[in-house]
Amino acid sequence: MSKKLFLITEFYDSSQNTTGYLFGKLHEFLSKQKDIDLTLLTKKDEKVLNQPEALYVKGVTFDKKSLVSRSSYELFIGFSFFKNCAQYIKKDDIVFTGTTPILLLIIIHILKKIIGFKWVLLVHDVFPENLVAAKIIKQDNVGYKLLKRVFDSVYASANDIIVIGRDMKDLVYNKTNHNKITVIPSWIDEKDITLQAKNNNSILTELGWQDEQKVVFQFFGNLGRVQGISSLMKAIKLMKRAEDAQFIFIGDGVYVDELKSLISESNNKNIIYYGSVSQENKSIGLNACDISIVTLADGMLGLGVPSKAYYSMAADKLIFTIMDKNSETYQMVEENNIGWVVETSNIEEIAEMLDKAVSDIQTQKYNSPRKTLINKFSSEVAMNKILNIIRTL
Template identity: 35%
Template sequence: MKKKIIILAEYIGENHNSTAYYWSQITKYLNGDYDILLVAPENEHSLAFASKYDIETRFVNLAEHNKNNLLSRLFGQVKQTMSFLSVIKKEISTADLLFTGTNPIVTMACLAALKVWYKFQWLVLVHDVFPNNLVPAKVISSSSYLYRILIYLSKQMYSSPDNMICIGRDMQMLLQSKVGNKKNTHYIPNWASTDKIQSSEKSENAIITALNWQKEIVYQFFGNMGRLQGMDNLLKAIQLSKHKQARFLFMGCGSEASKVQKIVERINKDSGFVKAHFYGRLDLEKNHIGLNACDVSLVTLSKNMLGLGVPSKAYFSMAANKPILYVGDRDSELFTLISEYKIGWTCDVESPEQLAQQLDSVTKSLLEKVGPQMQPRKLLMDNFSEEQALTKIERVVRATIVK
């Protein structure tokens, strides 16, 4: 008899977003060896995925809400959680494992309470650590009484799963200190498919040729432009940078996108030429085009994000064979990765003057073709491949079921 796994995913679908992509690949990999029951909000992406791969699915209503409004987001999460729980409570008694993420966080909190009564085996893929992530987002102060209450409750919540998969070594250390348990946290890094994302010449890229930037050194910020991405620091650094052959491309969306677009316009006006370009949102199926539209991938985070997240865009950029200029806390996962494997450059967070100097230095070295030959794509294939990650995840799944 095959073991039954319930996979609860807030997002799923191969052409939706990076979270949906990861859950799609995990679900496909486990399906066959296990009886999979997928629980997901009903939308065009989840419907297409379940139909294409013949995945047994319980669809729930999608709770629409404004992600940029905290109150709307909270009510949306509560509504979505209620619909998830209505299915889980019916199915959990026949399942050998419940496999979920950390989002929506209200869902995770309710599942922790539900586990007291139903005693199910629970595996969690951790992408965010709550409420620690609210501090760099400037939603709450770390000295507030409410924050101390949330920290106490979160320790109970993160202690509830039987196993947790962490996507960063810094995240693993943070969770171990939070729950006081080193045995149930497993480090398995993010990945990207080198089949779906090929490397191509910048000079042949349609976006680059449209901008006439074939001979310039192009830096690209790709993906979510949110509160935790350190956009202010990056934009100030671009304004302070001096090299005339550096260009900056912004592709993506998020709560800070309109602000980024306005500042890009100001940068160009002050420079007297098109120094930066705001491209906006790019469909996921065109990621391979967007990721190849640069010489260097910019990956930035806000201050005090140590252990709280690992941008998946870094791994997608590696698949496109792009070196990374990472701005973030020392000892974070990407800081450690770049330092270990020499596939880019690092810069301290919230130091626009230092970043501006770094940008000018990197531009000069790339134009003069000095410095070591970097091979991010080979590194990804050798150390962070999709097959390696999925194999490790399946091992944790198997171990959690028999625990």
């Protein structure tokens, strides 16, 4: 008899965002397993193709820049998921969730005690510790201490925990003292990202940035509070070889207005904010560079692993990593010789490493990021690890 599995996620399609891509791939893989009776429970999105067998909760729009608007959304979507979970999930079923929406975790935690199902938790964000890193709340705040106490218990109640980095495993273990934590990096299918020569890229053609003598650095993805973009901008000002480098920012997020101001103040025509690109044009966006910049601000150790690193590896782009030396991405780039690494705390060192990258890319030998992805971080390997965890339950 097939085991009943509920895949519960806010996003489920690659056209929505990275979470949608990852869960969409996971849904596609799990639906092919004959020993699993899979049900997708997700938020309805009129802009993407609906899964006919799925269960949907109603979605609402909100202002990402407003904490009040976002909090109201979390309450609404959390209640919607609660009704469906309570109605359809039965004893001994298996539930697989991510860490958003955040109230979903409390809901699953409570219903698990009442109903008696098994829970696999995929951790992309560690809450509420990520609020401190984003400077939304202070660590000594009473509200934070209460949230941490609650969510430490919530995370610990999962039967199995999957994390996306070694540094995150250490943090989650300290948070939960859980003995079943597995590291499985984000699963990117390299076939979804096509390779493209620099002189054939439409974005670089539009900008007139096809000079092979200049090195194009790119920041691609979410422009948020925890990306450490201000440190990067300060470092660019200190570069000795700035005239040989160009910087393009592609994406969206709460930090966009601040980024535009920093670019304007720099008075450097070789730094631009391009805007965002559609999911359909992701390959074009990822190929609009020689080097991909992947950053995390100070205080983010263990709290996140930027999926953009794996997307850029699929595009066969070398990675320039700015983050704590104990972080997953820093170690991955260094261990596999696929780019440059520097810590976030020293602006002068970041500038020196940017200059070094400009020189090294013409003279030094690096491994292929795409081949590294295929050999060590393929979606097939990740999916089978997840399947094994589910089957043990």
